[in-house]
Structures are given as structure tokens and as C-alpha cells.
Amino acid sequence: MDVPTRQAPCGCRSNGRYPGGVTFPVVGMVGGGQLARMTHEAGIPLGIKFKLLSDTPLDSAAQVVGEVVVGDYRDLDTLREFARGCDVITFDHEHVPTEHLRALEADGIPVRPGPHALLYAQDKGEMRAKLTALGVPCPRHRIVRDAADVAAFAAEGDGFPVVLKTVRGGYDGKGVWVVRSEADATEPFKAGVPVLAEEKVGFVRELAANVVRSPHGQAVAYPVVESQQVDGVCDTVIAPAPDLDEALAGEAQELALRVAKELDVVGHLAVELFETPDGRILVNELAMRPHNSGHWTQDGAITSQFANHVRAVLDLPLGDPRPRAKWTVMANVLGGDYPDMYSAYLHCMARDPQLKIHMYGKDVKPGRKVGHVNTYGDDLDEVLDRARHAAGYLKGTITE
């Protein structure tokens, strides 16, 4: 039977691989954490089919996705089998070995972001070298060999403290040490992974410039946000960053757009930044996936980071990144001493009918990110108070 077709005026067309008129593509997501869970949620209205590679059937995303493959992302055969029937592969985390991603690409599967870009999110040494070559402002840094070399690095600048990071495998403060002396500096070398030394930047606050870029080069920039960390873990995000100099905000957005372009990132790119006392910005970290600093967009932006990540990896036109409220605040919900969060959850809903709760379906363990809340409104103090109260009550640190 001849099926009538037409070409959209924008020049785009579907791959047409599906019979019976079901022409919508399949996104393969590697990793079953909350980022995959929320990306699936954002993909449902887009009509996108979602296939998940998860470590266990109980992972956060595996609980809510229709098509789940349980398997090890470090195994190439597993990845290859998973990729069959996917139109594109994307990620919940940065841990898939680069050589496996190259093998998938060689098989003809689009991998987005591609291994050539993802490298700079996987390896902090490569990231620093590349950004420095691009003239992007970074903290003073170099790869160090041992504790004595750390002391030498300190002496080359303003001395201790120095920040040491394993170049691969760290997250949420893991794999990061702040050392105050040469004697302090032995631990990071024990894993046998290359170690990057960085000056400890005396920042006034942390910012994040989040952008989304598609393969054909369209890109959107979200408002620059302030990210408040507690014990190395993101605690609160305020969108937009209060009292941020307009020129500096523009500079941060341009920097993130430029990094996305130069590194050929496809999908969401989070550029974590330090704002220095003298009004400069320095790049702290890069993440090439939806990011905690963008969770506010679910309820605070016209298009969420998750929806735009899906649109980008499929090379669909991107959605409007502008805010819907004057202020939006995201507060992470960490596990506390009470494994039963449901009664606290009821209380938070009753107390604040405008509260947007996002739970990840994870068992509560002390310090574990098990959800977040978003609040929005015109008065920043009130919006902040509502978010912090709800997050604190859910954790159990606030009881009234």
C-alpha cells in the first residue's frame, strides 16, 4: 500500500522505520537512576518510546519504564544487544567506557553525547586540558604524581590548601579531597588513578550555566542559577541566581554555549562555575546529561531540561528555556533517620498545596538523594523558605 507522506517545511523528516504509522523513535537510556526516571517522564508527552538499561529491576527508573533491560553497562555485548531497536543511545551517568561507545558508533548507532564529547565529562584531566586550550577560565591545575608533587604544585601558587581529584569516577564529593599539607595528600593516590591538583578557589558562591545543544547545532541557554552545596552535595538551587551581574550572567551563558559547541556536546550540558570575589567566573565541573542544577526547570521553565535533553538527542527542535516564574527554588531531599518518608510527605502536601514534590522511588538511607522539591513564586524569601521547610521535613531535620 502506498502511504502518503509529506516533508515538513523545516526540512526535517522522520526515519520512517516504523510500520503502521507509528513513526516515533526509541530512545535508549543507559543507567537506571533518577535522571533516567525523570527523562522518561518528560518523554511520555513527547510520544517517545523509551528503553532502559538498568543495573537492577528495582533502580529508580526501572520501576516506571515500560521496556527495561537489566544488565551491566560495562559489558559491550550487553550494550550492543540493548542498542538493537534504539534510534539513539543517551545516558543517566558518565561511566560507560569510551571504547564501548566508539564500538556502538561503529555499529551505526547514534550515541549522544558522543564519546569524543563525553570524554571531557568522564575525565577531569582531559576536561581541564581542553578547556584551558580553548581559553576557558579554570582554576589553576595540573596532574600530580604523588604527595611531594602536590607540595610542589602548592608552592607554585598560593600554597595549601589544594584540591585533589581522581580524574575519573568521582561524583557528589566522592573522589575529591581538600588537603592542607603534603602529609595530608597521600590518600588520593592509593586508587592508582591519575590525580588532578587544583587551587582551592576562594569563591563567593557556585553558579551553574546549563545549556542544551542538538546535533544540527541549535542550542538554548537556561538562566544561570545559584547552587548551594552542603558537604559537597547540592542542597539548594535558586533560579535565576539572585543579584547576579547581568553581564556576568551573559558571559556564563556564552561560555556554556561555546563549550557545548567546541566539545560537540549533544543534549544537556551543565557547566558548574565558581563566582570569585573579583567578579570572574571559573569552570568547576562539566556534566553532559540532565543535572541536579537543572531540576528546577521541571516546574519553573517553559521546557524542562529533561524534555530538552530528549529533544536534543533526537535532533528535534528545542523548547523554550525561559522561566515561568520570577523565582524557582529546588531543594534536594536527602534520606534521614526515618526510613518511612510517606507520613512526612503527606504533611508537606497538606502544608503547601503549591509544593511540587519529585520522589525517586529509592529506599531511604541517610544522606542518599531520594527526591527533590520545587517551589516558585514572586517572593524569593518565601519561595526559599517553603522549599527548605519541605526538604527538611522530609529528611526529618524539621519536625514542626
Added chain:
Amino acid sequence: MDVPTRQAPCGCRSNGRYPGGVTFPVVGMVGGGQLARMTHEAGIPLGIKFKLLSDTPLDSAAQVVGEVVVGDYRDLDTLREFARGCDVITFDHEHVPTEHLRALEADGIPVRPGPHALLYAQDKGEMRAKLTALGVPCPRHRIVRDAADVAAFAAEGDGFPVVLKTVRGGYDGKGVWVVRSEADATEPFKAGVPVLAEEKVGFVRELAANVVRSPHGQAVAYPVVESQQVDGVCDTVIAPAPDLDEALAGEAQELALRVAKELDVVGHLAVELFETPDGRILVNELAMRPHNSGHWTQDGAITSQFANHVRAVLDLPLGDPRPRAKWTVMANVLGGDYPDMYSAYLHCMARDPQLKIHMYGKDVKPGRKVGHVNTYGDDLDEVLDRARHAAGYLKGTITE
């Protein structure tokens, strides 16, 4: 091991049935259509586990839900097996036999809305009798036996035309006839189902008053909307209904809240209304589930109808139903002559980066509801135009 617990100050508590701190309940949804799909989407951030009973593994919701049972909702054993492990059962449609719902209740499974309430959404004769007994304004109506009885019903009022409806099984204009003579009135009786006759109301427009009610009696009312039908199928919804008299809007909301309470509805109740030329409202239909007239809430209200339906059936505190934009418009996307909707979809995204598209994952067939779009903003004409253009372009009736 002793697990610390606490009672929320609001007096609520979880059922505590889950080991390991995973105390969030499981909602069992009967029916795999788009309403189930979007309810699942809304349940993900709530941390709610969702289990689906679907006719086929390819139904709209079955594509995106983790735990899917494929089976026949008309079979009690299937329902009983499905209900095992669910904390509550709710519905994508009204077609589950009442006696099966009573059997589930007798087994101790909460069914929400309950069969005693759902009856009035299942049977238009029961609905008219109950509403009339409550003093709720309805079109003139009575059950008719045959075509001659229809003529008698017409003669009792203003004559033909008369609206005939089978009391059970109709939807989207199916099971509804507008007849202009006795000779015209034979068809509806052929199915052997009781037939309800109603005066053809000379309405100026159709409205919908949507409310959500929880078992403990909390209820919220959404703004009254205008619903525009084409060929008996909802085409466009405008929230709030433009130029609606404030007192009449309040009357409609109070009416819907009263109906929800008197019928003991739990979950979302849509009250479809006629607005008459002399400024009265008459009840057209009731639906006890998320409803097409409430799809605008996904992008236009603080809490969507789907999220509030989930909260209600779990007896969670309800979310704020107020609008987030001055105007929100929903336009249904019907299948047209082009089975490949993906290229049109790309075009719509490129043309309007603020457009909110909701696709249902259904094969495109002419006239079939396969998705909807939401637009919002300050200027109603512009918001309407954007929604209608996108829906028309997706259907294929607009090509530029």
C-alpha cells in the same frame, strides 16, 4: 530491628506495608488508554508505583508503564489477580461491570471512585434520576420504550428534535442520536439497551466544571472551562471560559462540588454543562476520571487533574488547582490522512518553541484522538491561534 517511625501532625499515616523503608503505595489502573498514560506520567514525580491492566501490550499506557498486566477487565478473576498488591484501584474508563467492582470491595480492595458512585457515570438513566432527585438542573428527560414513545416525549415538550442516548456504553458522540421525527427514532432501540430521551438544549456554549475529591472529603475546583465540540468530539478547551459571568462560574463550581459530595465521588469528576441563552447551566454528562476538558491543567494549572486524581484516590492532600497562566488552550490532535505524524510534529516544535505537545503513542487513524497540544499566555486570540494551528498541522488540515 526497631524502625523509628513518627506520626505526621496532620494525622495521616502510611499503611506501612512495605519493607525496607519503601512505603509508597501502588495504584492499580484499569484500562490502558491515554488517560492512564498521563496519570502514570503524573504519578512518577509523586513516587507512586503504578500497575496497569491493559487490553493489549501496545495500548497507549502499556507502552510507558513498568508493571503491565494484559487481560480483560470484564473478567472478575483477571481483576482479582490484578488487584493483588495494589493499594487502590482506579480507572481509565467507566466500563468495568459494577458487580465486579463490588466483589473487589468485598475482597477489601479500595475501589475509587467506588461502584456506588461510578454507577452514575456508567448509566445515564441513573445519572439523570439521581441529579434530578438532588435538584441539580438537567435537560428535560425520561427513559423511552420505542419510537412512538419518543414522539410522545417530544409532544410533552417543545417537539422535535430530541436527543436519544443509550444509557450505557456511549462516548465521544457514539451512542447518541439527534432525531427529528418518530420515523428517525428507531435506530437507538436496536441494541436492546434502555434509551434515554432528552430535550435538545439550545445552548450558547458548552462548559465543564471539574473538581477533585478525596475520601476524607477534601475537594478542589478547577476554573470552569469552555469546551468546543466538533462532530460530537471535544475539539478545543479554553481555560477559563471567556466572559463567563462570575456568579455563574461560582454556581457551576458549587454544583460540581455538590455532585461530587452527594454521589460520593473520589478522584476527578468532570461535569459537562450547557450554558443556556438565558444564563442558566444544565448538566450534560458526568465523567469520574481525568477528562479531556481537564487536559489543559497539565501545563496551565499549578496541579494537573492527573496529579490530583492520583492524590485523591490515595487520600493524599490535594494540590492547588489554580491556573498558572491568564489563558490556557487545549486542542485535540485527531488523526488525519497522513499516518506519519512525525514530520508535522517536528515542524510544530520548530514553529512554536513554547508549544506543549502531548502524544499518546497511538497509531494514526482518521478521526482518532492521538494527542493534544496546550498553549498558554496573556492574549487569548494568540493562544487560541497557536493551539489550533499546531493541532491542524498535526492532523494535516493546515499545511503552511
